[in-house]
Amino acid sequence: MGIVVKNINKQFGQFKALQNINFTIKQGELAALLGPSGCGKTTLLRIIAGLESVSNGQIYFDSNDVTMLNAKQRDIGFVFQNYALFRHMSVADNVAFGLKMKPKAQRDDTNTIKARVKELLELVKLDTLADRYPDQLSGGQRQRIALARALATKPKVLLLDEPFSALDAKVRKELRRWLRDFHHEINVTSIFVTHDQEEALEVADKIILMNEGKIEQIDTPEQVYKQPKTAFVAHFLGDVNLIHGNIDSNRLYLGDFCKNMQSQGNWQDQAVVAYVRPHEISVSKLAGDNSMGGKIIRLHTAGPTVFMEVSLNNQPKNIDVSISYQDYQQNDFLIGDQIYLQPLLINIFVQDQLFEFMI
Numbered sequence: 001m002g003i004v005v006k007n008i009n010k011q012f013g014q015f016k017a018l019q020n021i022n023f024t025i026k027q028g029e030l031a032a033l034l035g036p037s038g039c040g041k042t043t044l045l046r047i048i049a050g051l052e053s054v055s056n057g058q059i060y061f062d063s064n065d066v067t068m069l070n071a072k073q074r075d076i077g078f079v080f081q082n083y084a085l086f087r088h089m090s091v092a093d094n095v096a097f098g099l100k101m102k103p104k105a106q107r108d109d110t111n112t113i114k115a116r117v118k119e120l121l122e123l124v125k126l127d128t129l130a131d132r133y134p135d136q137l138s139g140g141q142r143q144r145i146a147l148a149r150a151l152a153t154k155p156k157v158l159l160l161d162e163p164f165s166a167l168d169a170k171v172r173k174e175l176r177r178w179l180r181d182f183h184h185e186i187n188v189t190s191i192f193v194t195h196d197q198e199e200a201l202e203v204a205d206k207i208i209l210m211n212e213g214k215i216e217q218i219d220t221p222e223q224v225y226k227q228p229k230t231a232f233v234a235h236f237l238g239d240v241n242l243i244h245g246n247i248d249s250n251r252l253y254l255g256d257f258c259k260n261m262q263s264q265g266n267w268q269d270q271a272v273v274a275y276v277r278p279h280e281i282s283v284s285k286l287a288g289d290n291s292m293g294g295k296i297i298r299l300h301t302a303g304p305t306v307f308m309e310v311s312l313n314n315q316p317k318n319i320d321v322s323i324s325y326q327d328y329q330q331n332d333f334l335i336g337d338q339i340y341l342q343p344l345l346i347n348i349f350v351q352d353q354l355f356e357f358m359i
């Protein structure tokens with residue numbers, strides 16, 4: 001089932017929570033609605049679910065306009081952050097709940113329901129826990145059962161609202177990998193809401209990045225990360241340094257670093273801010289022809305990566321640089337060392353248009 005969201009607007013009184021939202025999700029795709037708190041993700045998910053009305057616009061499931069249908073009529077499975085399982089029911093009874101609540105005429109017989117529950121518990125790899133109660137499960141197990149329960153009635157669309165946010169970091173990581181594989185197996189068109197960029201980048205086929213009720217960018221995880229369309233996206237997706245510089249006669253200057261930009265068109269002389277990710281900077285103790293001088297202010301290792309805080313000459317703020325542990329050992333970097341940096345990939349936004357430079 002494909003989903004089309006067409007010109008959706010939502011107002012709460014005078015407040016515009018969603019403005020002109022348009023996108024398409026293909027059958028079997030796993031899309032992430034990503035954005036900071038309050039940007040409208042949950043409101044949009046609830047509108048797609050039929051739990052919230054629109055001010056104007058339409059929602060289509062395939063070619064059917066479902067805008068006026070309620071949640072029940074839309075045939076959707078939900079998993080919420082706190083979608084508490086029924087505590088007094090066993091795992092198997094929780095999963096069977098939706099099947100048993102169907103009107104009598106549509107309800108399967110007891111044996112068919114039992115078989116479906118078994119199949120679902122095998123699917124989420126928790127078939128050995130069928131007789132346990134929710135209080136006897138870990139948080140991660142509970143969310144997998146919630147997913148099995150959501151899928152019991154074979155919904156055409158699966159909606160997940162911050163499904164892992166109540167779990168600790170390690171379990172979250174495991175579960176999101178699991179969800180990715182699991183989704184490939186079940187192939188149900190799914191949308192999940194998250195404010196965690198790492199989660200969206202790792203799990204989704206498509207990212208819909210929102211800010212203040214509007215869409216900033218819709219692309220694959222790789223594209224939104226490597227080719228952010230706006231300064232907001234560059235900021236929001238992972239750590240990024242802002243390096244102040246200027247353009248002068250078609251040359252970009254970032255301190256001592258200089259890059260001819262004639263091939264990118266004619267530039268007006270102007271002050272610019274370059275966006276450079278910490279791992280897209282090479283570091284040396286030797287001055288290059290075209291490198292920015294600086295000093296190591298702080299150093300710390302985290303497994304295979306070493307993080308440096310560097311005070312760059314003539315820059316108002318320190319920048320972050322990350323290098324491999326091997327690089328760090330070979331160069332024997334120490335706090336206080338004079339170093340020379342060269343950016344490897346620079347993004348500049350001029351009136352919110354991206355210009356990308358690989359060095």
Ligand SMILES: Nc1ncnc2c1ncn2[C@@H]1O[C@H](COP(=O)(O)OP(=O)(O)OP(=O)(O)O)[C@@H](O)[C@H]1O
Pocket residue numbers: 012015017035036037038039040041042043044195
């Ligand atoms: N029923 C309501 N009445 C008035 N304003 C609302 C209502 N529901 C949501 N809002 C406002 O709409 C905006 C979007 O809320 P929403 O819950 O969709 O954001 P979100 O991106 O999901 O945020 P979070 O990540 O914090 O859950 C917020 O400013 C919120 O205060």
